[in-house]
Amino acid sequence: MRMKSLLHYTEHHRYYTYRDFSLSSLDERMLTLIYQPMVGASAVGLYRLLAQHLPSEQTGYSKPEPHKGLFLTLGVEPSERGRTLMIENASKLEAVGLLQTHRLYLPEQDQYMYEYELQQPLPPSDFFATQHLTLLLRDRIGKFAVLSLQERFWNGEPEELGEAGRAAKENISQPFYEIFELNTHVIDYELEQALSEASPARRQSKNVPAEEPLFDYSDVILHFPRGARNRSFVEGLRHNREQMGMINHVARKFDLNVEDIVRLLDEEGIFTQGGELLLDNLQNRANLTFRQTAKRTEERQVKAARAVRPEEPAPDDTPVEHAVEMEYYLEVPQQFQSKCDIHQYNMLLRNEPYTGLLRNFFPGTVPGPWLDMFSKIDLSYKLPGEVINVLIHYLVTLLGKDGDQRISRNFVDSIASNMLLRQIDTYEKAVRYIRDQDNPKRKPSAQTGGRARTSGKASRGKPELPIVQNSPVQTAVSDEEFAEYVRMAEEMKASKNKSRN
Secondary structure (H helix, E strand, O other): OOOOOHHHOOOOOEEEEEEOOOOOHHHHHHHHHHHHHHHOHHHHHHHHHHHOOOOOOOOEEOOOEEHHHHHHHHOOOOOHHHHHHHHHHHHHHHHOOOEEEEEEEEOOOOEEEEEEEEOOOOOHHHHHOOHHHHHHHHHHHOHHHHHHHHHHOOOOOOOOOOHHHHHOOOOOOOOHHHHOOOOOOOOOHHHHHHHHHHOOHHHHHHOOOOOOOOOOHHHHHHHOOOOOOOHHHHHOOOOOHHHHHHHHHHHHHOOOOHHHHHHHHOOOOOEOOOOOEOHHHHHHHHHHHHHHHHHHHHHHHHHHOOOOOOOOOOOOOOOOOOOOOHHHOOOOOHHHOOOOOHHHHHHHHHHOOHHHHHHHHOOOOOOHHHHHHHHHHHHOOOOOHHHHHHHHHHHHHHHHHOOOOOOOHHHHHHHHHHHHHOOOOOHHHHHHHHHHHHOOOOOHHHHHHHHHHHOOHHHOOOOOOOOOOOOOOOOOOOHHHHHHHHHHHHHHHHHHHHHHO
16 A cells, blocks of 8 residues: 555545455465465454455445544554554555555545455465465465465375376366357347446446456556656556556467566657557567567477477466357367367357467467468458458368368468458458358359459450440331431531532
């Protein structure tokens, strides 16, 4: 909790708590045996008291109350020393990931209100996999005590299960879509509107970003050099959630860590003079970094003479934002039939970045020409990621149908440019487009064009011209009109003879 003055945090300021979980017996044990040695009993007591502001069977917000009741319940004097102790305990909870504190300014009351957002304690598997928390616990209680605690939280597998049993383990679980069938052709707008209106505002705001952020502003500014030229621009990202979301999207798309992002943000041309982030420039630099990293990884693998598949990133457990209707399902290619079913494959096409999809198609490193082709389509043509994924599916399907088919850069560029001309910017439009390409029924104009292209070089650039047919005139002429025509012809003949004389 960052405080410039203790007068901004007194017993008269009001606060409320928020939590979207309930403490279980495992969470209580983690607080007592793991977190309390790191932050102290006073900080854990503050956490438990804040969690009790709501009944255990409910989640959401508590009623606003003055800090005075919180001070008295914890036995802390409402003085400068007591306020300092409360700020220190809250800061410890924030540092280990149990609390997030927000301050809201109320202009009608001309005062601040504090929000304590509680975070659920990590389960033992996640805690001992987090390096900085494990090292902090080691510094507090020692290495052997940490190992002993890890054993107390873990119950091993039965003795009769050996390596042979684990190798023969088979997943026989039934997926959702094999048991249940949803009516995706009928959309219940009234139900969706009612659910969105009844859901808490905080849950709606959390559903806005499609992906969980890889890192926040504090991670970036912590690694950013103080004397860097773009330091002031990066400091302006503190309250700009939109630009931080753009940075996280680029980092996830091109598999960048916080050090790579810091280096890219310090380069010229990333920010405008007013401090606005230039997304196109950042994506271009991030793509170059991604390509260079992939090339260095490939070179290291060749030098080490290892024929081992590189370790893939852990699967992302973030909830899927976009669903696919069954009428737009695409068939699973042969390469994916042993990996996933049709439902999982279409969700992968709809939500996975094209870089991750390419990694799934190729057993090893993605070839450079394929990355070059789709990087150009992404960065230069500005096709959406879901459309690029459908294009990749179409190309892989062509290769599977015809073993002699070759995918060239010009061929891929022609398809992408055709998509741009047809304004294909959604997943559904892209699916309809490739289905039209696979349709054997062609228009007569297309067939004529195909014959013209195969007729040889001599016929190129010579369009067929329409021929005027000699057909008799079927109109009837009256006697008066015929006499008038004869008279006009005689006059023209007489004037012509006169001009000759």
